[in-house]
Amino acid sequence: FISSSSSGLNSSLSSSTVFDKKSKKKTKLKGTHISSGLLSLLHFLMDYLIEYGAETEGIFRVNGSLTALQELKSELLHKVNVGEPLVVTDRWDPHLAAGLLKLLLRELDEPLLLFSSYDHLLGTLEVKEERAQIQVLKAIIDTLPKENKQILTKLLNLFSLLSQNEMKTKMSPHNLGVVMGPTVMRPAGENFDTMMSDSSKVVDILAFLINQSMVLFKSTEVIYIADPVKFNENEIDKLSKFPSTDKLKEKKEDHKKYEELKQKHAELQNMYDRLRTEYSVLEAYSAKMGQKIVELEEIIEAEPAFFHRLYGINSGVTST
16 A cells, blocks of 8 residues: 555655646657656656565566556646646556556657667677677667656666566566567567567567666666685585485486476477567557557548548538
8 A cells, every 4th residue: 555645755756847837738858759747757657666666576567457557647647737746646556557657658759769779779789799789789878869868777777676676576687678678669660570570689689778777877886796605624525425326317317307397498488478579569569550540530530521522431411
């Protein structure tokens, strides 16, 4: 249970919200496709997930209720449009917030990693040396608009946190790449065949960005390396005694069974990854097609007579 009165999240975030309070409309930020109100909402959702969703199993993979998602989306977009503060209520949960964050990112005019960056990002997979690959990715990220870079930085930090808690979240960098790759990185034209054929590359790129997020964004966090393991004399004596032939044979059989099970598990995991990746691509593609249908319906509704004449539809009006 999270209430707006008890959560420190609301007070810490509402002060950073940017609105055009005179016109009470969303304002486009110069040089980017992300409005100031939407920018604040994306930051708000990510901060909520960092605080409350860092150990949630299946986060970003398990979708919340579609009805609740659409209701929350309408409510929060209305708030940012009229300049009201964003607050967390008791009906929020991490899956709902993650679903909304994913939806809002998917509905941007362009993906977070812009269309113009797509081919360059794919090209980084051809760079074999890791340090060189990181430098190329840094250069590409530096070309993004400031707002996109801000969102990407926090998003990768969130993904890194979730993957560090993989034992609880079940979300490795690869798994996050599968469910979020097509949302943040798509080709210009959003061709379905291209999205499907490039899907594994997109997963690999996002997974690499998550793994290297500290290096990419020049984190000042210090990594401490533990002291080397030291054995006492009794342990060394135990290690020096070889097992019997029967024991070795038994261990060999066990190891063979283990390898067979491991291979089967890997095959099933690969099959699941392919299906999950295809689903993520379909989800992103479907969302964009849905937006285009709505836009066309609005155009038709605005000019019905024109479309009736264009397609020879009988509008019920007889000519004289």
